[in-house]
Amino acid sequence: MKNKFKLFGLAVLVTAIVFSFAALSLAGCDTGGDPTDPALNGTWVDEDDNTLVFDNGAFVLSGNYNVKGTFTTSGGSITLKPTHAKGNDEKWYTKAEAIAVGATEDDQRLLFSPVTNTYSISGNTLTLNAGNKSATYTKQ
Numbered sequence: 001m002k003n004k005f006k007l008f009g010l011a012v013l014v015t016a017i018v019f020s021f022a023a024l025s026l027a028g029c030d031t032g033g034d035p036t037d038p039a040l041n042g043t044w045v046d047e048d049d050n051t052l053v054f055d056n057g058a059f060v061l062s063g064n065y066n067v068k069g070t071f072t073t074s075g076g077s078i079t080l081k082p083t084h085a086k087g088n089d090e091k092w093y094t095k096a097e098a099i100a101v102g103a104t105e106d107d108q109r110l111l112f113s114p115v116t117n118t119y120s121i122s123g124n125t126l127t128l129n130a131g132n133k134s135a136t137y138t139k140q
Contacts, residue, residue, distance in 0.1 A: 037073040044126050044137035052126075052137060067111065068092070079116040 040054040050063030059080060060068040066086035072079050084092040093101070095112045118129045124139040
């Protein structure tokens with residue numbers, strides 16, 4: 001079980017970095033009381049073929065790592081709340097299941113902690129901002 005989460009732990013670090021980029025929001029967007037920005041709905045792919053799928057408050061991040069959960073947007077920010085992470089065995093794990101198979105406290109914190117950041121959408125381009133770093137996704 002520990003070996004499963006050693007590799008899983010490496011994916012955790014990458015996931016944490018991506019969450020920093022993937023935590024999105026449309027500055028100045030008024031969603032009319034909707035807790036999510038409908039402009040995010042759809043499939044977005046970056047230059048490394050990592051994919052973000054947004055669907056009315058649910059998200060799936062896939063590529064070299066896989067995490068899914070819920071998201072909300074408000075006042076130019078998006079908050080991603082991961083509920084599941086995919087292990088090396090291709091199974092989706094909840095936090096409790098990850099703990100049961102040996103996820104460390106660091107794994108748990110990195111995989112299942114909510115993240116809030118900013119984003120912008122221009123045409124079919126989504127730019128994700130985390131501090132002084134950004135990533136660009138194209139809508140498919």
